[in-house]
Amino acid sequence: METVLSSLSNELTSLVQRISPSVVAVHARRHFPSSGVHWGPDLVVTADHTIAREEDIRVTLADGKSLGASLVGRDPGADLAALKVPGLGPAAAMNTQDKPVLGEFALVVGRSPDSGANASLGIVGAASGPWRTWRGGRLEQYIRLDAMLYPNSSGGAVVNSRGSLLGIATSALSRVAGLAIPAADVTRVTKELTEKGYVPQGYLGIGVYSVAIPESLKSKLAVQNATGILILNVEKGGPADRAGVLLGDVLISLNTTPMEKAEDLQSFCASGVIGKTANARFIRAGALIEKSIVVGERPRKGR
DSSP: OOOHHHHHHHHHHHHHHHHGGGEEEEEOSSSSOEEEEEEETTEEEEOGGGOOOSSSEEEEOTTSOEEEEEEEEEETTTTEEEEEOTTOOOOOOOOBOSSOOTTOEEEEEEEETTTEEEEEEEEEEEEESOEEOTTSOEESOEEEEOSOOOTTTTTOEEEOTTOOEEEEEESSSOSSSOEEEEHHHHHHHHHHHHHHSSOOOEEOOEEEEEEEOOHHHHHHHTOOOSEEEEEEEEOTTSHHHHHTOOTTOEEEEETTEEOOSHHHHHHHHTSSOTTOEEEEEEEETTEEEEEEEEOEEOOOTTO
């Protein structure tokens, strides 16, 4: 009679066998490769921090075949990179799990060119809502894993016990444990990378610093913010400059979103606002003023 443990073992074995053909080894750094997931036609997605060189990239497939790859684009903030791999072909259909369940099994599947597919099993150790990574990216969910991440696990697939893809494994976004970059974010970022080669960010053309708002001023102006964002620099000809923003203004909100620290401004600019008009509220000379700012696109370095 089959025991519970042997049944679980058989299910996990079957799951790895089903997922591993979609996982490749990515050779883009010294010493050891990382992993990647076959995401679309001739397309592999991997962890950006494992791409140490942008040329002479190769991937090793499940059958041992090696193919050349070129970098389509990368988003360090979300720790994602997309690779074009001619000859790879279409990707196998894969279900995705939008909302991971705390405590459910999490299976990390990676690939080494020497030992082949590798797997580690754990659980979803933490799951919460939107957050900003230390690299500056915004992810819709925080998915912490207690599964072991081996040196080449980053970029591999993270699936639950039903075989639904939770996301892409990374060891670079947390000092506490490995994380899964949510599948929905992988889809969103990959679309941007394949279309533009980068992920566009909103841009107001200001330099800022968080400052406390005195209680007397809060009471006088009926302001809820404990802090605001002091404008230290206004780029000439930028969106804020064109709207009439001045040095010394204190930004307290954009549309209905309070602005209390620089991270609030970063989150706003990463929320699909390029080309849209934002209603900005400022404190200037002890009074409240409003400005309409058309959000631009952040200039890219080297452009």
